[in-house]
Amino acid sequence: MDRITVVGAGHVGATAAQRIAERELAREVVVVDILEGVPQGKALDQWESAPVEGFDTRVIGAQGYEETAGSGIYVVTAGLARKPGMSRDDLLRMNTEIIGGISEEIARHSPDSIIIMVTNPLDVMSYVAMKKTGFDRQRVVGMAGILDTARFRSFIALELNVSVQDIQALVLGGHGDSMVPIVSTVTVGGIPLTEMLAADRIEALVDRTRKGGGEIVSLLGTGSAYYAPSSAAVQMVEAIVRDKKRILPCAAWLEGEFGLDGIFLGVPCKLGSAGLEAVLEVPLTDGEKQALNASADAVRGTMELLSL
């Protein structure tokens, strides 16, 4: 890919840009932020690491969108980060305005691009981006499920003292508090987790995963998680750039899948060069269906607060 833009040169955005550059996923990475000098400074610093790290992807900082023209992908991380005691929904008003403005710039400068939304509340911000750009659902996908499953997998690996690589997990629904882990699908080297761990221990790990974002927020004191969120976003970038057809849990606009319509929600997605190439459905228990519907209601409730 010729060019990838990361909007927001904060913790998540700058780390995502670094990962994209180090993996040479594009010829050029542009980092955009409203802060004077910050995107340029971080981009230059990253570029100066290129001779040591051995990558040739140029990293460029900008305040505007001229430099981003023709980008194949925009990873959108701009906005306010969650502070201790602040719910995701508190961020709604400010971030809606920010994401609306950015979306218009994206549509103007790169009308064929794909948007990966990271800014929270991300299901709703994905909706704002889809509305404001007029892009179809293939080209607006939100990052949440990969992060939630990564947290879950990392906790399972610690609990069982096994490699994270051998753990597969699926989480549906909204990000964080309302996520719906599909425990029956979790395997460790192909063995169902339910055969390896007692139900109450699994529930404890699910609970820790659900609160995973908050755990990091309270440890950090200021700011929120960014290493794992940027890894998750860049896994989506890589699936698209390399046309890998990966099956990853992402927030997608649903058109009847799982009995839901007109809403962004975390579901298993096929990601390839066209962006969202398919939404895959999995059979759910009654309890899981109820939890998914409750998660959808929570996202809908937030969508209704928007004035677009």
Ligand code: APR
């Ligand atoms: N255009 C570009 N950048 C913007 C804009 C805008 N209109 N408004 C704010 N920003 C920039 C800020 O200047 C800041 O540098 O977005 C950046 C956000 O960075 P951080 O505050 O460090 O937040 P970060 O931890 O990166 O989280 C960003 O990702 O995971 C989510 O919940 C998180 O929504 C938050 C987002």
